[in-house]
């Protein structure tokens with residue numbers, strides 16, 4: 227047994243982080259955040275060089291054929307950089323959606339395009355994702371009708387992968403007749419939310435899954451782990467910033483990090499956050515290797531990171547004093563990133579509810 | 592990352608299951624502790640050591656099983672015993688703290704003499720660190736030992752010494768170099784609790800039981816060779832021990848076992864005919880704790896892997912005691928709440944009998960507070976995490992004090 231990362235994983239992580247540090251200095255992040263579409267052509271193109279888009283795509287379709295843990299590392303790095311990259315939907319969930327539910331021919335058509343970064347999917351999930359808002363889509367005679375609000379990673383989507391309530395999925399082009407979208411800049415300006423309406427839009431079903439609902443839940447769970455990993459990266463970034471600040475800022479003639487109260491705040495943050503890293507790794511690994519634990523660990527990882535992320539975001543902002551509350555410092559980008567992740571694909575309350583269901587813990591029984 | 596059981600581990604798993612099938616009926620009851628092991632426990636412990644399910648990686652020449660450190664094997668063993676609800680072996684200050692310390696810094700003679708009997712449960716140790724005036728400020732210990740005619744002559748007092756009333760031996764932190772600085776003046780001695788001039792007086796704790804003691808030393812003679820690592824090296828040795836103590840206290844397998852007990856408690860206790868697990872407020876608290884225990888377990892696997900690779904885990908290790916005791920207390924708190932009014936009757940039967948479930952949970956609930964204090968209090972842990980883990984500047988020294 228070995229609970230840790232391989233050399234290749236660490237190298238991939240290092241190169242992705244180095245790339246993001248180079249390509250996303252604070253001014254650039256600010257500029258990209260202004261329109262709030264969560265996408266930048268140059269950044270997206272350049273990331274193909276690192277093989278990010280084809281991470282989960284099998285080799286025969288032009289990808290790297292890696293696993294959910296590798297994807298979680300990438301999500302953590304992207305959260306750490308607050309990168310406006312539609313990674314969770316377009317890269318991770320869409321790829322898995324095709325792998326779990328599409329025929330070989332459909333995979334052959336779309337997966338190479340995903341791997342090459344040529345198409346960008348957004349995944350629209352129905353009510354079982356556990357989000358507030360509305361999500362109701364019907365399928366009749368190869369056409370989709372209905373509306374889904376709060377779709378992530380859709381600011382520059384070329385396609386939608388739409389899940390129906392029974393777990394079946396359908397592909398539709400974003401510019402197809404009968405598809406209309408409305409983008410909202412979100413509290414997290416690095417990622418928008420999109421409402422999409424289908425009015426008899428012609429779509430292609432993915433019908434190859436034996437158990438469509440199980441396949442759909444797997445896509446959902448993996449998405450949740452990605453959001454948890456993104457929160458982990460963002461929270462770590464805030465904590466590192468707070469520790470650095472605490473070693474520099476002087477008040478009462480002392481660096482503030484020498485005050486015990488402040489030290490304890492930071493000690494609490496690290497005590498809560500560090501085990502989250504192992505939790506995310508475990509949950510990600512479980513998706514590929516431990517099917518019996520996959521659902522439970524995904525729900526718990528999403529819920530727990532939502533809570534720990536919120537605490538760390540608040541406390542590290544406080545450590546920065548008035549500066550922490552300014553726009554100038556930019557710390558708020560990570561605070562908001564964490565806030566966004568918490569609500570998407572089911573908040574902690576909903577995810578724990580599902581964790582209870584998985585274990586057969588029924589209410590009022 | 593590879594948590595799959597490869598062939599040799601599957602074989603180990605099968606072997607353990609076979610062992611449990613044949614011998615499981617001889618296992619003492621899981622849980623309890625904090626008292627001298629009875630004959631049944633000792634017999635069981637010896638059996639475990641023989642089979643390599645306890646003392647597995649301790650070299651054969653010191654009485655262990657002599658296996659190379661292997662995290663997966665350790666995990667398989669712990670997992671199988673937990674699954675079968677069979678006693679996985681003694682954990683006490685001798686086994687969890689002194690043995691690793693001796694293996695790290697003891698002499699050949701000390702290892703040969705003490706390691707084997709300790710892991711078999713034949714020698715029970717206590718830890719003589721804290722003094723009435725020096726608890727958190729451990730390096731200020733004043734109990735003194737002077738070398739005369741080949742013996743250390745010890746005088747002074749220790750307090751809150753767990754298990755001293757039934758221990759055979761003590762590892763003692765004392766001042767042997769009064770001229771040297773606070774930290775450089777300490778030594779670490781191993782001595783018999785039967786030494787003339789040594790008196791242990793049981794001290795009742797808030798649980799109503801006598802779990803720790805005051806220990807008085809009046810001209811207690813300890814052979815010169817009973818020093819570990821050398822004169823003035825006591826602070827270093829004490830810290831080796833403390834590192835192991837903190838890991839023992841924050842142990843994840845204990846959390847997992849507790850969570851399982853807690854789940855069944857919520858599945859059986861009821862209010863107005865509704866099981867507590869079916870009441871959202873209780874269920875939600877349980878779920879939150881389950882999430883935290885999962886994180887803690889995974890973190891533990893990560894630390895075990897790093898330890899096997901010889902990596903110093905740094906701050907990841909330093910958080911164990913603080914995080915683990917907080918989590919432990921919250922688990923026992925929910926248990927006490929689930930027992931509710933029906934769990935209020937409390938009669939601890941002391942060392943010789945099993946307490947009922949409610950009393951046991953309540954003892955754990957209180958003892959968990961003790962664990963936050965013992966082994967370096969929560970605040971001291973946070974100082975360590977902040978200063979050594981995050982490299983934050985130390986508190987300025989108060990003028991005029993050593």
Ligand SMILES: Cc1cc2nc3c(=O)[nH]c(=O)nc-3n(C[C@H](O)[C@H](O)[C@H](O)COP(=O)(O)OP(=O)(O)OC[C@H]3O[C@@H](n4cnc5c(N)ncnc54)[C@H](O)[C@@H]3O)c2cc1C
Nearest residue numbers: 718719720721726727751752753961964965966967968970
């Ligand atoms: C259940 C239990 C078992 C024990 N077993 C043993 C044993 O086997 N052997 C042994 O030697 N000892 C044992 N102890 C003693 C234990 O190690 C000490 O109680 C502990 O180190 C605290 O010391 P103290 O009691 O003197 O408290 P103090 O040091 O007086 O502390 C009182 C309070 O002040 C805080 N404080 C002190 N210094 C600082 C600081 N620098 N910064 C911030 N806060 C500070 C502490 O956190 C605590 O809250 C045990 C204690 C308990 C409760």
